[in-house]
Amino acid sequence: MTSGALLHAQDLTCVFGSFRAVDGVSLAVTEGSIHAVIGPNGAGKTTLFRLLSGILRPTSGRLVLGGQDVTGQRPHVIARRGLAQSFQLTSVFPRLTVLESVQAAILAGGLRSASLVPGYQRRTAAEAGRVLDRVGLSTHRHRPARDLSHGDQRALDVALALAARPRLLLLDEPTAGMSAAETGQTIRLIADLVRTEGLTVLFSEHDMDIVFGISDRVTVLHQGRVIADGDPAQVRADGQVVAVYLGDDMKEAR
Numbered sequence: 001m002t003s004g005a006l007l008h009a010q011d012l013t014c015v016f017g018s019f020r021a022v023d024g025v026s027l028a029v030t031e032g033s034i035h036a037v038i039g040p041n042g043a044g045k046t047t048l049f050r051l052l053s054g055i056l057r058p059t060s061g062r063l064v065l066g067g068q069d070v071t072g073q074r075p076h077v078i079a080r081r082g083l084a085q086s087f088q089l090t091s092v093f094p095r096l097t098v099l100e101s102v103q104a105a106i107l108a109g110g111l112r113s114a115s116l117v118p119g120y121q122r123r124t125a126a127e128a129g130r131v132l133d134r135v136g137l138s139t140h141r142h143r144p145a146r147d148l149s150h151g152d153q154r155a156l157d158v159a160l161a162l163a164a165r166p167r168l169l170l171l172d173e174p175t176a177g178m179s180a181a182e183t184g185q186t187i188r189l190i191a192d193l194v195r196t197e198g199l200t201v202l203f204s205e206h207d208m209d210i211v212f213g214i215s216d217r218v219t220v221l222h223q224g225r226v227i228a229d230g231d232p233a234q235v236r237a238d239g240q241v242v243a244v245y246l247g248d249d250m251k252e253a254r
Contacts, residue, residue: 012061039221082167151182
């Protein structure tokens with residue numbers, strides 16, 4: 001097992017019938033790092049993330065989080081070990097305000113029901129406010145979540161994940177559908193959370209400028225297998241990665 005790894009996947013495999021969506025994937029995510037997983041459509045990125053978060057059970061392989069074997073554990077068990085995920089599609093509470101949404105996430109993370117916790121709004125308001133400060137949504141705290149822009153809804157989705165006080169944050173295509181301004185805001189947020197909160201981030205992304213601009217390490221998947229893993233410069237120079245995925249981007253860069 002890799003020393004200093006917060007998350008370690010060893011030979012993870014996920015088979016659907018005769019299709020091997022994830023085929024013997026191993027990776028180590030160092031604590032305090034930003035680690036990207038990239039690859040063409042259908043490479044197995046989303047399936048891998050579902051294995052890591054417990055949404056899917058691996059057919060074989062091992063998953064260790066924070067030194068604890070969590071292989072095959074359900075999502076809430078893995079979440080309690082310190083992993084939270086923000087999905088490609090936003091999962092905000094449309095009828096709640098921004099502040100109420102984060103309060104609900106705090107209560108859910110503590111396995112408490114609002115109806116059973118007297119004064120829950122007062123007790124969670126300060127904590128929820130601190131989370132909103134971190135993601136830049138304090139000025140929107142009383143707006144209905146459904147009225148936020150797409151970029152701000154993604155920021156709120158991150159806030160809901162942060163409400164669980166995770167050690168590791170999984171982000172599936174965090175800038176999908178965003179404008180250039182929203183993309184820049186989101187990337188700055190991710191980098192800031194790692195720097196100031198001590199978070200570890202594992203994310204998938206199709207924008208190579210983002211991947212090579214902020215990642216400490218990059219893992220490349222193709223047809224469910226790891227074909228490259230290293231620092232951004234190593235991956236960018238890898239001939240197989242260029243051939244199967246980066247070819248057009250490399251041509252444009254020349």
